[in-house]
Amino acid sequence: MSGKVTMKELSKSLNLSVSTISKALNNSPEISEATVNKVKEFAALNNYIPNMAARNLKVGQCKTIGVVLPTISTPFFSSVLEGIESLAVSNGYRIILCLSNELLEKEKASIQKLLETQIDGLIISPSRETKKSNDVGHLSKLKAFKIPVVTFDRRVGDIDCDTITTDEELKAELAIFNLERAGCNKIIFLADTLDLAIYDSRKIGYENAMLSLGLHPMIIEYQNRFPNKHLKRLLESKSIDGILACTEQSAIEVMSFILKNGFSIPHDVSVIGFNNSSLGKTFWPSLSSIDLKPKEQGNLAIETLMDRINGLLPVGNINYQLHSEIIQRQSTRTFF
Amino acid sequence: MSGKVTMKELSKSLNLSVSTISKALNNSPEISEATVNKVKEFAALNNYIPNMAARNLKVGQCKTIGVVLPTISTPFFSSVLEGIESLAVSNGYRIILCLSNELLEKEKASIQKLLETQIDGLIISPSRETKKSNDVGHLSKLKAFKIPVVTFDRRVGDIDCDTITTDEELKAELAIFNLERAGCNKIIFLADTLDLAIYDSRKIGYENAMLSLGLHPMIIEYQNRFPNKHLKRLLESKSIDGILACTEQSAIEVMSFILKNGFSIPHDVSVIGFNNSSLGKTFWPSLSSIDLKPKEQGNLAIETLMDRINGLLPVGNINYQLHSEIIQRQSTRTFF
DNA sequence: CTGAAAGCGCTTACAG
DNA sequence: CTGAAAGCGCTTACAG
Numbered sequence: 014m015s016g017k018v019t020m021k022e023l024s025k026s027l028n029l030s031v032s033t034i035s036k037a038l039n040n041s042p043e044i045s046e047a048t049v050n051k052v053k054e055f056a057a058l059n060n061y062i063p064n065m066a067a068r069n070l071k072v073g074q075c076k077t078i079g080v081v082l083p084t085i086s087t088p089f090f091s092s093v094l095e096g097i098e099s100l101a102v103s104n105g106y107r108i109i110l111c112l113s114n115e116l117l118e119k120e121k122a123s124i125q126k127l128l129e130t131q132i133d134g135l136i137i138s139p140s141r142e143t144k145k146s147n148d149v150g151h152l153s154k155l156k157a158f159k160i161p162v163v164t165f166d167r168r169v170g171d172i173d174c175d176t177i178t179t180d181e182e183l184k185a186e187l188a189i190f191n192l193e194r195a196g197c198n199k200i201i202f203l204a205d206t207l208d209l210a211i212y213d214s215r216k217i218g219y220e221n222a223m224l225s226l227g228l229h230p231m232i233i234e235y236q237n238r239f240p241n242k243h244l245k246r247l248l249e250s251k252s253i254d255g256i257l258a259c260t261e262q263s264a265i266e267v268m269s270f271i272l273k274n275g276f277s278i279p280h281d282v283s284v285i286g287f288n289n290s291s292l293g294k295t296f297w298p299s300l301s302s303i304d305l306k307p308k309e310q311g312n313l314a315i316e317t318l319m320d321r322i323n324g325l326l327p328v329g330n331i332n333y334q335l336h337s338e339i340i341q342r343q344s345t346r347t348f349f
Numbered sequence: 350m351s352g353k354v355t356m357k358e359l360s361k362s363l364n365l366s367v368s369t370i371s372k373a374l375n376n377s378p379e380i381s382e383a384t385v386n387k388v389k390e391f392a393a394l395n396n397y398i399p400n401m402a403a404r405n406l407k408v409g410q411c412k413t414i415g416v417v418l419p420t421i422s423t424p425f426f427s428s429v430l431e432g433i434e435s436l437a438v439s440n441g442y443r444i445i446l447c448l449s450n451e452l453l454e455k456e457k458a459s460i461q462k463l464l465e466t467q468i469d470g471l472i473i474s475p476s477r478e479t480k481k482s483n484d485v486g487h488l489s490k491l492k493a494f495k496i497p498v499v500t501f502d503r504r505v506g507d508i509d510c511d512t513i514t515t516d517e518e519l520k521a522e523l524a525i526f527n528l529e530r531a532g533c534n535k536i537i538f539l540a541d542t543l544d545l546a547i548y549d550s551r552k553i554g555y556e557n558a559m560l561s562l563g564l565h566p567m568i569i570e571y572q573n574r575f576p577n578k579h580l581k582r583l584l585e586s587k588s589i590d591g592i593l594a595c596t597e598q599s600a601i602e603v604m605s606f607i608l609k610n611g612f613s614i615p616h617d618v619s620v621i622g623f624n625n626s627s628l629g630k631t632f633w634p635s636l637s638s639i640d641l642k643p644k645e646q647g648n649l650a651i652e653t654l655m656d657r658i659n660g661l662l663p664v665g666n667i668n669y670q671l672h673s674e675i676i677q678r679q680s681t682r683t684f685f
Numbered sequence: 686c687t688g689a690a691a692g693c694g695c696t697t698a699c700a701g
Numbered sequence: 702c703t704g705a706a707a708g709c710g711c712t713t714a715c716a717g
Contacts, residue, residue: 017494019694030704035696045702060493065466066402066411067694070709075402077445077466085427085434094421098448102459107466109413110446112434123438130401130413130443157396158353262627269633291598292628297605355710366688371712381686403710406693 018061027055038063069131078318079127079135081111081120083167088261088290089307090138093165096311097136104319106133115207117142121151128158134318135162139169141211161321165314166305167211175317175330177310179337181287184303185218188257188285188339193226195346197255197283201231201247203267204259209234212259215287219257235263241270248274254282255345261288264300268344283345289338298343305337354397363391374399405467414654415463415471417447417456419503424597424626425643426474429501432647433472440655442469451543453478457487464494470654471498475505477547497657501650502641503547511653511666513646515673517623520639521554524593524621524675529562531682533591533619537567537583539603540595545570548595551623555593571599577606584610590618591681597624600636604680619681625674634679641673 020038024031029048037044037052069075080097082090094110101108109132111123120140127135135155143149147170155162156173165177192200202219209216209232216232223230235241247253248271258264264286271278278284278298285301286293293300313333320326341347356374360367365384373380373388405411416433418426430446437444445468447459456476463471471491479485483506491498492509501513528536538555545552545568552568559566571577583589584607594600600622607614614620614634621637622629629636649669656662677683 021694031694032696032705033703035694036703039696043702048702060490062464062494064406064694067406067709068696070400070403070406070694070711071696073709085421085430086424088422091421091427094446095448098421098446099450102447102462107462108446110430110434110444111438112431114435126438126443128398154396158398262631265631269631269635272633295598295601295605296632297608299605357710367710368689368712369687371710372687375712379686384686400710403693404712406695406710407712409693 017064018056018059019064020061023052023056023059023061026059027052074133075131076106077109077130077132078106078315079111079124079132079137080108081113081123081127081135081137083113083115083138083140085110085112087288088292089166089288089305092290092307093138093311093314096308097315098311100312100315104315106315106319113140113143115141117146117148124151124155128155128160132160134160134322136314136318137162137164138166139164141207144169145210161318163314163318163321165310173330175321175326176332177314177317177335178332179305179310179335181212181303181305181337182214182218182221184337184339185215185257185287186222188303189219189222189226189255191339191348192255192257192283192285192345193222193228195283195348197346198226198228199253200228200255200257201233201253202257202259203233203235203244203263205263206234206236208259208263212287215257215259244270245274248276248282251281256282256284258284258286261286261290261293261300261302264302264344265292265296268296268298268300278344279346285339285345289340293342296344301342301345302340303337304340306335309335353400354392354395355400356397359388359392359395359397362395363388410469411467412442413445413466413468414442414651415445415447415460415468415473417449417459417463417471417473419449419451419474419476421446421448423624424628425502425624425641428626428643429474429647429650432644433651434647436648436651440651442651442655449476449479451477453482453484460487460491464491464496468496470496470658472501472650472654473498474501474503477543480505481546497654499650499654499657501646509666511657511662512668513650513653513671514668515641515646515671517548517639517641517673518550518554518557520673520675521551521593522558524639525555525558525562525591527675527684528591528593528619528621528681529558529564531619531684533682534562534564535589536564536591536593537569537589538593538595539569539571539580539599541599542570542572544595544599548623551593551595580606581610584612584618587617592618592620594620594622597622597626597629597636597638600638600680601628601632604632604634604636614680615682621675621681625676630678632680637678637681638676639673640676642671645671 020034024034037049113120149172152172163175220230287303289302289304356370360370373385449456485508488508499511556566623639625638625640
């Protein structure tokens with residue numbers, strides 16, 4: 014901490030009680046304007062800074078919300094975080110950030126820590142391991158401590174909390190319909206094995222569309238790195254003319270791979286991905302993408318949480334579903 | 350906060366004093382093993398969670414460090430943050446995150462807030478406005494409160510603190526030498542006007558190299574968006590064969606622009622940028638880049654800060670300079 | 686080995 | 702309008 018001035022010291026110097034100092038600093042109507050001014054001036058002069066930790070201890074809330082994210086190194090999560098941060102501070106809350114690195118144990122440890130250091134609420138997008146294991150005890154336990162939680166984007170089993178999701182399943186379906194109308198009928202779903210574990214609804218949307226179009230669904234998984242021999246063979250035998258990539262990263266990777274192998278986009282194959290960051294926008298050809306509205310998810314998450322904290326929401330959980338949006342760019346053929 | 354169990358309640362239930370409870374929970378050797386175990390078991394059974402805020406108030410440190418960043422939506426800053434976060438939590442510190450959005454006022458407000466809510470130290474990369482205005486009063490004032498600060502990457506005038514920087518100037522120079530050896534001699538320095546305001550050392554490195562090679566330095570600035578007519582004219586008249594782009598973003602943008610206009614990379618023009626994220630790696634052709642070691646910067650920043658907090662560092666400021674690294678990829682011609 | 690007391694920096698009934 | 706007292710949940714000399 015520091016050698017900071019306290020109310021006690023102010024009170025001594027000014028020959029006033031600590032109570033009076035406190036009230037004056039907090040603009041209590043009990044205190045005369047004269048002393049309010051006197052106290053404030055003197056406090057400012059002496060660089061007095063209130064100790065909010067002490068205040069919080071007394072008052073019983075901390076104006077702090079915990080944010081635990083699987084990672085921060087994707088444009089998606091960093092945008093969400095920006096959305097959370099801006100609204101949080103403008104409402105007087107501060108953010109304490111924890112990264113789970115997609116690990117269940119680190120997520121648990123983070124939450125334990127947050128509990129100890131006091132939070133008014135929690136925003137979380139569960140880790141891959143959490144989602145897979147469906148081990149959510151550490152999350153549901155927050156209920157017992159009366160700490161509201163809201164999840165966003167990823168959704169896990171049975172935790173009793175407010176949730177933010179998108180209609181990505183629907184939009185995945187729609188994206189396939191669009192590709193088909195533009196003349197594609199050999200459309201694959203491409204995913205890093207790890208992503209596949211999380212984004213099942215994107216896959217479901219794809220499969221539904223393919224089935225209802227009478228087309229044959231085909232999932233291609235890869236582990237970490239391109240090049241992928243299987244994919245290369247498919248390209249060379251012209252067995253692919255469209256790709257729905259599970260993430261923006263994999264979309265960019267597959268586009269690079271296609272170009273590197275001498276095929277053209279979208280002439281030979283159309284590509285569309287998820288997450289509409291500047292990454293795909295500046296790629297050449299620019300990437301068509303399903304915009305998951307990260308900033309909006311962040312904003313909505315923090316708004317919901319604050320409303321919940323302030324008792325402004327009805328009992329029972331709210332499940333917001335945001336509309337994602339298909340952004341048409343150069344990587345997909347167009348139809349008329 | 351919550352309906353949490355406190356030591357007082359434990360003490361009542363167990364018929365022990367609060368002091369004993371506290372000592373038992375903290376493994377004090379004063380207390381018999383028997384009661385230590387009894388207390389711990391009972392605490393666990395009742396989901397006791399220590400209130401660290403209260404503890405901190407008493408003990409006078411808060412194990413909290415403030416991190417204020419201009420933005421989080423570039424791979425550079427998100428990597429730094431990951432570097433900070435991981436080491437912080439493994440050392441028992443938590444991170445409270447503030448974004449300045451490159452604005453002086455928001456930076457000032459963040460620091461004021463951090464001061465109020467108590468921090469043991471601060472890591473900051475100053476905003477563009479801070480750097481331009483050189484208004485650093487809000488930063489130097491922390492010294493008076495005995496709160497150590499460390500800056501990274503960007504460096505501003507005269508604040509009395511530890512700093513982390515890289516040898517980017519040197520590596521910019523070296524990059525130009527490499528381009529020249531590979532046969533380029535019409536090399537421009539490309540920057541978004543806003544970036545130019547911050548990254549002067551990159552420009553200086555460029556200019557030094559050009560001058561010492563007897564080449565004509567040429568800075569091209571643009572505002573926010575491509576396409577840039579000036580640049581197009583230069584391309585078409587073959588007056589450019591190399592580009593050092595001030596950031597990764599501008600490197601990617603200019604590469605897209607070049608490709609879009611039918612020129613080839615690196616055959617017609619070589620491009621090299623700063624910040625070596627996966628963005629440039631997956632672009633096709635992949636981007637040669639100067640790796641600014643963001644994770645290392647983050648690690649070093651937090652390590653330095655913790656050492657400073659713990660009084661492990663000598664008086665006087667430390668200025669670490671990390672070695673950045675030129676990564677050769679497909680966007681630059683090679684030499685033998 | 687256990688406990689009573691004081692105190693961290695604040696707020697807030699309650700009295701005067 | 703001002704102040705004394707109690708207390709938020711802890712820790713830590715000090716006494717027994």
